[in-house]
Amino acid sequence: MSGEDAPAQQQNAVDQKQETKPAEEPKAEPPKTESAPAAAAEADATPAAATEKVPEEETFTYRALVLTGHGGYDKVKLQVKKGKPTLKAGEVLVRVKACGLNFADLMARQGLYDRMPSPPVTLGMECSGLVEAVGEEVTDRKVGDKVMVLNRFGLWQEVAVVPASHTFLIPEGMSFEEAAALPVNYITAYMMLFDFGNLRPNQSVLVHAAAGGVGIAATQLCKTVKDVTVFGTASASKHETISQGGVEHPIDYRTKDYVEEVRKISPKGMDIILDPLGGSDTHKAYNLLKPMGKLITYGTANMLAGQKKNLLAVAKNWYHQFSIHTLSLIQGNKSVCGFHLGYLDGEMELISQAMNTILDLYKEGKVKPHIDSTWHMEQVGDAMRKMQERNNIGKVILTTEPMPEEEKKEEPKKEDKKDDKKKDDKKKDDKKKDDGKKEEKKDDKKKEEPKKEEPKKEEEKKEEAKKEEK
């Protein structure tokens, strides 16, 4: 992989144009592309000419979610690409079944993530699917293997070509959705807690956004170590879920000062703090550390306000961004670490080690991805919105399953209902808890086929759950 480091003066990840395409860009970028709005994309757009025995390389089409420019949710378009990608030595072609959404995708859409080439570019850092072809020199993957994939970008499409070293075999009993939910969140949580954090028995950990993908993964991983106490921030409606997941002290950051709440319970502070927020929250975290404590910052979610880049939020985050002097670290006996998997793509050996341990924990039943909801590719805007507005509990997933015709007809309504949707989100959150439980039951029953969940109207979901439980 490229391994080039962003020079220090490029720390401002805003609107950087990265003109040179990095080496690891997935090959599934075809010569010809038909652009189309998401709602109008054709799943099986086989041209009539295909009957004239055109070679497969040319008739081959697939859908991809392409970032067409920086901005709001509508900048991500569902496009149909043509031409079968070719494989180089060491690569595999994956027929994608499900994809994970990550905060970096949201940042990228706004132009706030400098590990993404300039648009147009296919988004997506993780997916799961079936190996459909293997290139030369690939010895440890074969056609038909079920894999999860981690890549710098380019995985939100029906087929993706990636180095075989970026794929991991899906263990028995894990669904494609779970597999798409696992890599980024669990590797991030694992490396933060066990490499930088050096988590040990009896320690205390503050997990911000404890109901998010990384938050849930981190909580589960904390519980694999004896007598670790987890403090987690989340809005009140999510407390029941995170408590069940292992958070001993859920704190509603919207109505309470979380620093005070933590001090009340643990006056000396925390051994480890995971901070995805940035800005002034990083300062608070630093002051909440015990001696020998570790602050691990892994994002700037505070920078993300509204659909499009919010210059005020970005500036405010910058203004409050944490900067630390070594003498202060020495006198405090403290550690400040930064983590972002997107900048670690040159370290597949470290990542594989982490992944192997995580998969062992999965097999032992100690960790299990929590799926918030699954959306069709056409619904990527709503899926992004759910995550960006912090209405998810656990992972938001995209499925490449074709969307039923009757639902497509409803699509335009969705766009109109955006404002109503926001108001409804609170209600949905309250309902969500029950759905979450049902969803877990379903997960247990699932076999090997990708979940055929429909767009997440709450009533439909409940009906479905009943059907599946029969």
Place this chain on the structure above:
Amino acid sequence: MSGEDAPAQQQNAVDQKQETKPAEEPKAEPPKTESAPAAAAEADATPAAATEKVPEEETFTYRALVLTGHGGYDKVKLQVKKGKPTLKAGEVLVRVKACGLNFADLMARQGLYDRMPSPPVTLGMECSGLVEAVGEEVTDRKVGDKVMVLNRFGLWQEVAVVPASHTFLIPEGMSFEEAAALPVNYITAYMMLFDFGNLRPNQSVLVHAAAGGVGIAATQLCKTVKDVTVFGTASASKHETISQGGVEHPIDYRTKDYVEEVRKISPKGMDIILDPLGGSDTHKAYNLLKPMGKLITYGTANMLAGQKKNLLAVAKNWYHQFSIHTLSLIQGNKSVCGFHLGYLDGEMELISQAMNTILDLYKEGKVKPHIDSTWHMEQVGDAMRKMQERNNIGKVILTTEPMPEEEKKEEPKKEDKKDDKKKDDKKKDDKKKDDGKKEEKKDDKKKEEPKKEEPKKEEEKKEEAKKEEK
């Protein structure tokens, strides 16, 4: 212990007057004190009046090395104190045999260490000796126990009163000098490498000042982990010793650019860097880190130039002092940690855990303090000079053994010869290597009595070594 944290604005540890005496100040500060220049101090200054059956509390005297003001080596005076200190619950009185010198003592002398009360104050963070009395509620120490002691200050005196929790039993076969050399250096190295550093097999570590007390301890501790590679900086004359100690790649920082040298051997950089230097060396260290690398800074030795506080060196160090922005940490996947045992005195539980592990490693023969030289209390100035001018290999020790009369007479000469001494240091270093080896042999033979080494004239040392080998 006090536990109060120095507020951020006090980061400049220069000339701070700390008027309130902290709770953990050793009690052996008597009401009456006779000040005397080091050369003229009387070891057994029993006043004639003692024959009149004055109670022991009043006739009791002991010598102490007192910092009388900030400045050069002559600011540390050997004084005779009177009056037997009383014990509070939980405390023990230790008859001190040997004391360790640390960089913090040198910084304190110049007024650059804010964990020390204002002069006059007795220096010394570590010592070894015999328990001579125990206070109430002390259950795990008894009279006659051989102990090593760790305290914020006040241990360079013949008797010291400390909380029993600050003492550790000396294991079988360890000399008092070794015991005085162990606590600060080994706990520092251990906590940096295994708590912040999370050292694991196959990693690489850069140890600055690899021939210093912490450097030698760190190298030995690195060697307890499989396939760890140690890079160490030291002047060329010390390379043979540090290579024998386990440094695979000794680098002469005086004649070569150590960054280049490290890159030649390990182009990707280091997993862990221990930085006692501060200033611009911290910047270099940061840039030398691999992804997931940890920089652990634990001092500002670059601030120490010359006998007295050098404002230019202090200012330069401040100007170059490293400050890091979290976004840079995130993009680099790096960790920056600060460590100083002197600020960790509220965490005796953590310290005890580290110490117990270190003592186990000592018993297994995996770590062993390396003594550079042992000096009488009267020679504290020369002992400090040796360390400050980086002419030591391993630990510089003070012994409380009385200095023979004939040597005392030579004392004035020593003062005159200071300039010659400097010139001789280079030669001594070259000779040192041989002496070092002999000294190690002697250590092996040593039983329980403190080493009665005389002031370190090289010829005398060799003769002694021969005698002891008989």
